[in-house]
Amino acid sequence: MHYKIYSNDRPSHFINVECFITDLSTDTVELQLPAWRPGRYELQHFAKNIQQFEVFDEDGQKLSARKTTKDRWLVHTNGASTIVARYNYYANVINAGSSYVDEHTFYVNPVNLCIYAEGKIDEACTVELQLKANEKIAGITFINKLPEKGLHQLQFDDFYHLADSPFIVSATLKHDFYQIGKVKFHLWFEGNFQPDFKRIKADFKKFTKEQINLFGEFPEKEYHFLTWILPIPYYHGVEHRSSTMQVLGPDSQNFEELYIDLLGLASHELFHTWNICKIRPTELLPYDYTKENYFPTCFVAEGVTTYYGDLMLSRSKFFDETQYLKELEACFKRHFDNADRASQSLVESSWDLWLDGYTPSIPDRKVSVYHKGAIAAQILDLHIQKVSIHTRSLDDVMKLMWQQFGKPFKGYTTEDYQAICEEVANEKLDWYFDVCINGNSSLFDLLNRYLQLLNLEVIRNEEGIISLVKTTN
Known part of the structure; x- marks a missing residue:
């Protein structure tokens, strides 16, 4: 054609x-x-x-x-x-x-x-x-x-x-690039925005290195960050095989706030280069563009990616502790304020993305595969670290997912994901998948039990407002 x-x-x-x-x-x-x-x-x-x-x-x-x-x-x-x-x-x-x-x-x-x-x-x-x-x-x-x-x-x-x-295609595109090994990462900007490429390249290179270090290699020969800055408030990104399209705004926004949005979005979308573009559910191989492609594991595709997007910025030192905790708190608030009593599990809401996954739901029906998915991922990460005495983590799960499913590009099932999680944890994890993935009970108390390992606690005040606080030993 x-x-x-x-x-x-x-x-x-x-x-x-x-x-x-x-x-x-x-x-x-x-x-x-x-x-x-x-x-x-x-x-x-x-x-x-x-x-x-x-x-x-x-x-x-x-x-x-x-x-x-x-x-x-x-x-x-x-x-x-x-x-x-x-x-x-x-x-x-x-x-x-x-x-x-x-x-x-x-x-x-x-x-x-x-x-x-x-x-x-x-x-x-x-x-x-x-x-x-x-x-x-x-x-x-x-x-x-x-x-x-x-x-x-x-x-x-x-x-x-x-x-x-x-x-x-535009006459006003701004362009630069950075390189890690043999892979060139292009930075493209459209809109009313004058990029400080020296700063952007330094920060992007840090979180890119962190992600490559996790998986051991980058799946593509080149990569393009396409960013369009609009005059109106906007925050949206989409992952692609060797690029991401990002739309942000407003261009009049405080620059540091806009910059945090840019880095947060870019880190999330880059992680997708492995997790969904390559590590893909079996139901999406190949894509069927004629109809819905139902799959139960979007909590892996989007939840794990949401968790790692900010974690990579913390590990690369772009986020200091205060900023990282602020991002965690925002994720917790979005879930516990809106969907703590939802009737659907993460699996059910993954399936129902095709029904109303991106629009407001009727009260207490669905959960966000992004926010509850990220909370479930953090609980799993902290559990693996705890039972392995900090010798293994969710990193090891994602490495194995890459080696067994992403690199050979064959689809995985929920059972495959659970099997790899159990291999890394060296124990059965039926309780985790029953409660966090297939269940609809609140994760508030369970999350707090694991946050104790980080000297953190999620609290809800008398007005019901969620906040994340540091605790003392």
Whole structure:
């Protein structure tokens, strides 16, 4: 498959797409636009943003193309071996998982707007872009410059690779990089923000080293941090195979507060390079873009990652003790203030992400796989440290998950995760999975029993307000 992605009228917010599909030998072919995107486990119905959709053969003759689902088209080829689908996509939302175009910025998340032909999802594909003389492209490693002025061709292993590779084209991109071993980490900024690259590179390098030291290696040859600073309040990031897209704001915010948000988001998303992009639940291998991909282990994918995102900033000394405890307290408050009496377990809420995981729930129904998941991860980490007399920790669990499932890239189950946890703890952990993962009882008292190991305590005052305090031995 080959794509041309451009905009005939950038101020209109419409992106034009031409998808060329070759080597067809059947009377019909089905074209699919993804119904969701990795990192956001809910149906997003991207097809609602398509205004016009037509398909032609190599002679320019229009072919019959009718919808069979909300985002799938059945095309009669009339014997053509090559067809081209031409359509436009309305891109007028800026967040870490969207696409957007205006006269200044051309931001594409391919999973939003690139169709694929059934049976060809595993084939290599290319994207052709026309850049203006002063524009740069951020987020893509595999680029061929063609002889025509400004023409760039992006190369991808398959559609899964393309769908997981957002990019930004703009004349105002700011760029620098740092390197660890042979891996180059690119820093890209768009928006009203003048980055202090010396400071940013030093701090990013510290937490990056901590994460690489945990797993022993980095999964990709290069990595791109794409950050867009908006004039409005925002905090959103999405992980990708070899990049992350981050949207933050407002640009008028106190710089140190914005900087803490930037580092916190970047550390979380980088950890995903191992934990979900590679260490992936079996239900998500491969991604099925046509429907929900239910899985019960988002408490591992997001909860463990949330726990480690801040922990890596503490270990790398970007967070001092006061700041790290502030971040822990914020996580505890978000769970205990909102979902301490929720009826669902972490497993049930992982499954129900596809139902209402990212919107407010009815009272006392669901828990956050991020916040309760992080609390469960911390309890497990402290338990392993306790029973091993500080010779092992959750680090060892994640190392084994990487070696047994991430590096060979084969899916894991809940049972696999429990088995590795028990191997590291050197004991059965049915109690932990019954209470913390499959149960719906409050973790308040259990968390406090383990926080005693750190001389910490979560308290709830007479008004019910949660706070984290230091205790004395």
